[in-house]
Amino acid sequence: MAENTKAYTALVEHLAKVKYAFVCPSPETQGRVIEKRNSASSSAEAKNAQDFFGWNLPCTREAVLNIVPGHVFESLLHAGVITLNNNKYRSTIRVSDFYLPQVPYGDPDSSSLFYVHSSFPAVADAVFFGPDTYLFISWLQTAVRHLFHAPNSIIDVCCGSGAGAIHMARTYPNAQVLGLDLNSRALSLGGVNAHLAGVKVDFHESNLYAAIPQALKSSGIDLIVSNPPYIAATTGGIALPIYADGGAESGLGISMRIVEEAIDIVSATGIVMLYTGVAIPAADPAYDALLEKLHGIKGIELLEYIILHPDMWSEEIGKGAYADVCRIQVVGAVLRRRK
Numbered sequence: 582m583a584e585n586t587k588a589y590t591a592l593v594e595h596l597a598k599v600k601y602a603f604v605c606p607s608p609e610t611q612g613r614v615i616e617k618r619n620s621a622s623s624s625a626e627a628k629n630a631q632d633f634f635g636w637n638l639p640c641t642r643e644a645v646l647n648i649v650p651g652h653v654f655e656s657l658l659h660a661g662v663i664t665l666n667n668n669k670y671r672s673t674i675r676v677s678d679f680y681l682p683q684v685p686y687g688d689p690d691s692s693s694l695f696y697v698h699s700s701f702p703a704v705a706d707a708v709f710f711g712p713d714t715y716l717f718i719s720w721l722q723t724a725v726r727h728l729f730h731a732p733n734s735i736i737d738v739c740c741g742s743g744a745g746a747i748h749m750a751r752t753y754p755n756a757q758v759l760g761l762d763l764n765s766r767a768l769s770l771g772g773v774n775a776h777l778a779g780v781k782v783d784f785h786e787s788n789l790y791a792a793i794p795q796a797l798k799s800s801g802i803d804l805i806v807s808n809p810p811y812i813a814a815t816t817g818g819i820a821l822p823i824y825a826d827g828g829a830e831s832g833l834g835i836s837m838r839i840v841e842e843a844i845d846i847v848s849a850t851g852i853v854m855l856y857t858g859v860a861i862p863a864a865d866p867a868y869d870a871l872l873e874k875l876h877g878i879k880g881i882e883l884l885e886y887i888i889l890h891p892d893m894w895s896e897e898i899g900k901g902a903y904a905d906v907c908r909i910q911v912v913g914a915v916l917r918r919r920k
């Protein structure tokens with residue numbers, strides 16, 4: 582086991598033992614919580630595991646040693662997961678719960694599914710995990726409604742921390758599962774998260790489907806899932822992190838490529854499950870640009886199109902690329918090759 586994986590495993594085992602709970606909020610919410618904590622010197626430093634590995638507050642060596650045992654602290658420090666700056670220690674990652682221990686989920690492992698992802702605030706190549714991930718995974722549970730048989734091959738394209746791929750590998754343990762992402766940091770944390778979840782996922786650095794082995798492409802993929810970036814960049818504005826920038830077509834560029842390029846690699850009975858966001862124009866609130874584009878693609882059949890969140894990333898509305906947008910609607914689209 583690689584050094585980093587050993588350190589993360591020891592950390593997560595400890596966090597499970599102390600019943601750690603941190604559900605990752607939006608960057609906007611995390612920023613507000615931290616601002617509030619920083620407004621009083623008595624609350625600005627980490628006092629417990631949630632503060633340190635969730636809210637990413639700094640603290641003294643003595644305080645970290647109250648949060649994790651000495652050997653876990655040393656291995657995290659050695660692996661660069663904890664850093665020292667101005668006599669204060671800080672975590673370079675966050676750990677989020679997927680299943681809340683208190684919530685009966687019908688899953689015997691439900692108390693211990695933690696994901697490691699980037700710290701707050703996000704940098705250009707931050708590894709995403711957030712509100713979208715939770716919604717995406719819940720929606721993926723409905724895949725079975727559209728599958729004729731258990732999939733032999735599954736691809737999570739734009740996999741980030743690996744949540745979609747890992748969830749699918751847990752659901753279909755006999756399938757070959759690949760996680761694809763452009764960001765090498767995402768791939769290495771994906772490997773850690775798959776190890777922590779006890780599943781096998783092969784992660785590849787890939788521009789969308791480029792790195793899929795030819796043999797797999799030729800035999801056809803049974804299930805392609807994706808929660809890609811879908812935020813529209815503002816011309817001349819601050820560059821978005823890789824995880825957010827959805828490219829051309831007002832942020833729908835990557836989503837459209839995922840569907841168009843899937844037609845050539847999805848198996849005859851296979852499906853594509855795309856989770857993405859659509860900017861709804863204030864002047865025409867009934868217009869959904871993605872739905873119109875999908876109807877325009879020959880060779881695909883739209884099996885399902887549902888609103889999963891009517892108003893995601895509301896902090897973007899009314900400015901930059903979203904100046905004339907009234908909301909960002911998150912949708913789930915299930916597609917199949919037209920016969």
Ligand SMILES: C[S@@+](CC[C@H](N)C(=O)[O-])C[C@H]1O[C@@H](n2cnc3c(N)ncnc32)[C@H](O)[C@@H]1O
Binds near residue numbers: 710713762767
């Ligand atoms: C919004 S994040 C979602 C991550 C993950 N699917 C989830 O649900 O948490 C989008 C991911 O797409 C990746 N990405 C962006 N452009 C890509 C491309 N052309 N090919 C592959 N991955 C890409 C980013 O690096 C990022 O990890």
